[in-house]
Amino acid sequence: ELKVEQNPLFLSMQEGKNYTIYCNYSTTSDRLYWYRQDPGKSLESLFVLLSNGAVKQEGRLMASLDTKARLSTLHITAAVHDLSATYFCAVDGGGADGLTFGKGTHLIIQP
Amino acid sequence: DAGVIQSPRHEVTEMGQEVTLRCKPISGHNSLFWYRQTMMRGLELLIYFNNNVPIDDSGMPEDRFSAKMPNASFSTLKIQPSEPRDSAVYFCASSFYASGELFFGEGSRLTVL
Numbered sequence: 001e002l003k004v005e006q007n008p009l010f011l012s013m014q015e016g017k018n019y020t021i022y023c024n025y026s027t028t029s030d031r032l033y034w035y036r037q038d039p040g041k042s043l044e045s046l047f048v049l050l051s052n053g054a055v056k057q058e059g060r061l062m063a064s065l066d067t068k069a070r071l072s073t074l075h076i077t078a079a080v081h082d083l084s085a086t087y088f089c090a091v092d093g094g095g096a097d098g099l100t101f102g103k104g105t106h107l108i109i110q111p
Numbered sequence: 112d113a114g115v116i117q118s119p120r121h122e123v124t125e126m127g128q129e130v131t132l133r134c135k136p137i138s139g140h141n142s143l144f145w146y147r148q149t150m151m152r153g154l155e156l157l158i159y160f161n162n163n164v165p166i167d168d169s170g171m172p173e174d175r176f177s178a179k180m181p182n183a184s185f186s187t188l189k190i191q192p193s194e195p196r197d198s199a200v201y202f203c204a205s206s207f208y209a210s211g212e213l214f215f216g217e218g219s220r221l222t223v224l
Contacts, residue, residue, distance in 0.1 A: 033212055042202065043215045088154070092210035097167060098144060099210060103153050 002027050002093035006102035014110055016078055021105045023072040023089035030067045031092035033099065034074055036085045043088065047074075079109045115216035117203050123222045129191040132219045135184055136205030144213065145178055145188050146202040154202075160186065161209055172197075193223045 003026040013019050023032070034046040047056040049065035049072060056063050060083065062075045072089055086106045090099040116135040124130055136143045144159040158168040160180045168178070175194070180186040190197055200220050204213040 031210060035213075035215075042217050043204075043213075045212055045214065048212050090213070094210070097209070098142070098156065098159050099213060101154050101156075 002029070002091060002097075002100045004089060004091050004100050004102040006087075006089055006105050008105060009103055010106045012108045012110065013076075013079055015080055018078065019076050021074040021076075021087055021107070023074070023091075023102055025070050025072075025091045025100075027093060028067070028070070029091050029094060030065075032065050032072045033090045033092075034063050034072070035088040035090065037088065037104070038085050046087075074105075076107075081109050081111055083107065084109045115203055115205050115214055117201075117216035117219050119219055120217060121220045121222075123224065124193055125224050126194055127192040128223075129189065130193045130197075130221060130223075132188040132201050132203075132221070134186045134188070134203030134216060136186070136203070137214055138184065140205035140207055140214070141183075142206045142209045142211070143180060143186050144204045144206075145186070146204065147199045148202060148218075149199045157188070157201075159209065166209070190221075193221075195223045197221060198223050 005024045032049045035043040036046050037043045047063040052067035054065045060077045065072045086104045088104045090101045118133045142161050145157040147155045157170045158178045163180045178188045200218045202218045204215045206213050
């Protein structure tokens with residue numbers, strides 16, 4: 001059974017700081033997705049990572065995938081308040097089971 | 112494209128009543144998923160369909176829950192009878208294939224009194 005672990009689950013940080021969210025998974029996969037959820041809203045797709053070494057960047061967010069380490073990171077550069085949200089990673093286990101989601105990282109960025 | 116469309120957006124009902132949630136996936140998507148989200152349990156996969164056929168319903172809590180997908184453009188999730196512990200946000204999502212990028216609807220917020 002594929003397990004996906006995110007850490008930290010809760011993060012409070014100040015504007016202007018850098019930080020990284022980690023997503024570890026338990027079985028081989030080369031497809032990983034990051035989603036953002038604002039309070040009371042739906043999940044919005046952020047990044048699609050489809051191969052080892054994939055790196056995607058959008059504004060102050062950068063996501064990468066290391067399939068050998070079974071690890072993806074979501075790096076936040078010079079955080080701003082608008083990035084406050086819950087971030088989920090989701091992994092394709094390779095079978096017919098759909099995606100397996102992590103528990104989410106609740107990120108609060110304080111002015 | 113209008114995206115995944117869910118209705119109703121909000122539903123307040125009393126315990127014992129039947130609840131039906133509806134979903135229209137993105138046209139051309141072959142896979143449809145129903146998720147439930149609560150503060151306590153997070154995001155849970157209830158059931159998913161591939162080409163209108165239910166593939167995995169192991170996440171459905173109990174017999175009170177049922178889901179159908181009569182055609183490629185419509186799915187329902189029914190709870191009968193509803194209980195207060197069913198209160199949650201129910202999301203529908205669709206994708207081109209089972210392990211592809213998911214596109215979520217806005218969710219249906221259910222409150223059972």
